[in-house]
Amino acid sequence: MFDNLSERLERSFKILKGEGKITEINVAETLKDVRKALLDADVNYKVAKNFTDTVKEKALGQNVLTAVKPSQLMVKIVHDELTQLMGGETAEININARPAVILMSGLQGSGKTTFSGKLARMLKTKKNRKPLLVACDVYRPAAIEQLRVLAEQIEVPMYCELDSKNPVEIAQHAIQEAKSKGYDLVIVDTAGRLAVDEQMMNEIAAIKEAINPNEILFVVDSMTGQDAVNTAKEFNERLDFNGVVLTKLDGDTRGGAALSIRSVVNKPIKFVGTGEKLEAIDQFHPARMADRILGMGDIVSLVERAQEQYDEEEAKRLQKKIAKNQFDFNDFLSQIAQIKKMGNLKDLASMIPGVGKAIKDIEIDDNAFKSIEAIIYSMTPAERSNPEILNGSRRTRIAKGSGTTIQEVNRLLKQFDQTRKMMKMVTGSKMGKMMPKMKR
Template structure:
């Protein structure tokens, strides 16, 4: 996420290295590079120009503390301004209605239907809500079926009327149904439409007028860059939506939409989609995103994800096994499952301060653990519980069963031994963080190259 932008900004700040103070002359070169980096990331030209002007005004004349380098001070100013540019404070959804009606709008192919499901799942699991999904895309042949599949995946009912092709009537009827059945959130998934299609824009405006949603959200593909911002502006002029959803932020996005959209339409980004799974949804925190763009990581989000998957009872069992030197590959496998639930590995690495820069030439596969899991599953139950019995003959059989090289089995055994020793040393308070253990292992994990 934003790797190219982060790298270019890092190079820009290096221009100030060796200078004792920030002056109009030396900051000009740095900010020229910053502006160029933003434009390369497809940030709106006026936004990039105004941004660097504000940074310059704040930087000039500031005293550089003896403990800071000028470059470090400028990074802090840029981080603060980036945070402000992307909205400043976090902006959640308003759930005060009874039921709360949320209207989803956006272009064709923006990921609206999938994100409707993600949002329903988020509200169900994180906010203890009882959502109803409504299929109002009457034009795309498979749209209604797709929403029903999504609903089945997350255990949320989908309201649809196969014989009716009037989205206004369907949405009004769905709200009546929700009130009768006790649903407290109604998420209306509409057809994707182009801003230049007057008939379709009038239709969604009519839906909006008929159901008067508490929240109208505009879903946009982050990979479309500046086009996403222009489209958001056109939709906002018709719907006056309440917030933006950025999907596909896990892809090779340049970041322009995330940085520009708030300043252009003056509406906050409320959520981001970070993967294909139904739980790949994050509340958008401008300050955390600014830190990630600048390569500072996002430790808070990483800890929050870890806490969501943390099982106290399981941790106590693991702790006892470590104390008795009984920690085996089955336990290691359960730890891997917890890490996998936290999200894709590229995203997690981006949350560790400095990791993206340190591992910029390392390709991290989405299924980075699959080779490790294959090797462990190739072991017998006895071998998994007592790794010490695994000799050369057993390693050869394990490698053959997993379809891997014996060198990979040796590598895993070595890493497992290192980790076991480290875990033994980390029995004190705060020493149970699996990510720390894994980041301390030498040589990298199989699946990373």
């Protein structure tokens, strides 16, 4: 995400390194490079020009403190302006009504249906809402089937009328269903087209008029760059939507949509999709995204994702086992499962300050744990609970059963033993004693 832009901006700031002060000449040279980096990232030309003009004005108006280097000051100004460019404050979704009705809009292939499922799951788990997913794409049976599968996976009901070709009536009936059965959140997935056309616009405008949604979200594929911004503008003119959802931010996106869309349509980005998994959805935080664009990581989001998987009772149980040096391979498997639920491994690693750049060209497969899991699953229950009994013949059997080598098995056992010792040391320290209190 934003790897190329981050690298280009870093190179731009190097122009100011070694400079004793900010001058009109070195600022102009730096910002010329910044503007080119933004344009290469597919940022709207007018947005890029206004951005660099504002940064220049603020940079030349600053008195640089002796403790602050010109390049450091420029990074801060660019960070603050990137944050403002993307909306400044985090925008909340309006779901105060009961039932709250959310209308999804966007082109075919933008990720509307998948995002509907992700949003339903998020609001169900984080806000304790009872969602009803509604299939209003009457033209594509595959879209209805996709929503049904998603609904089953997240254990949420879905409403559809297979014999109806009237999406307005389906949406109205779904809201009546929600009221009668006590669902307090209705997410309406609508039909998309390969391009903006009058029929689609008239249809979704009619649905909006009929159900008066509390929130209209425009879902857009961030990999389409400036096309995404132009489409957002057309949809906004007809629907006056409340917020934008950027999908596929985990792909090879240049970031132009994220940096341009707020300025062009004056509507906040509310959510981003960061992968295919149903957990891969984040609320959009402009300041945190600016951190990531400038290579500063996003440790707050990383901690939040970890806390979503955090089970206080499980943590207390594990702490007792670690203190008694009883942490075993069953516990290890449980920890791997929690990490995998947090999302794409490379995306997680890039949230740690300084790591994103280091792993830019390294492929971190989501199957990175596959061989470890295969080795552990090839152990007997007794071996998982008592790693000490793993002698040579047992290790040979495990290697054959897991399709790995004896060297890989030995390496895992050595790493596991080192991890065990380190965890016992941490648990016995003051830091370990403080860990259960950190959630409070």
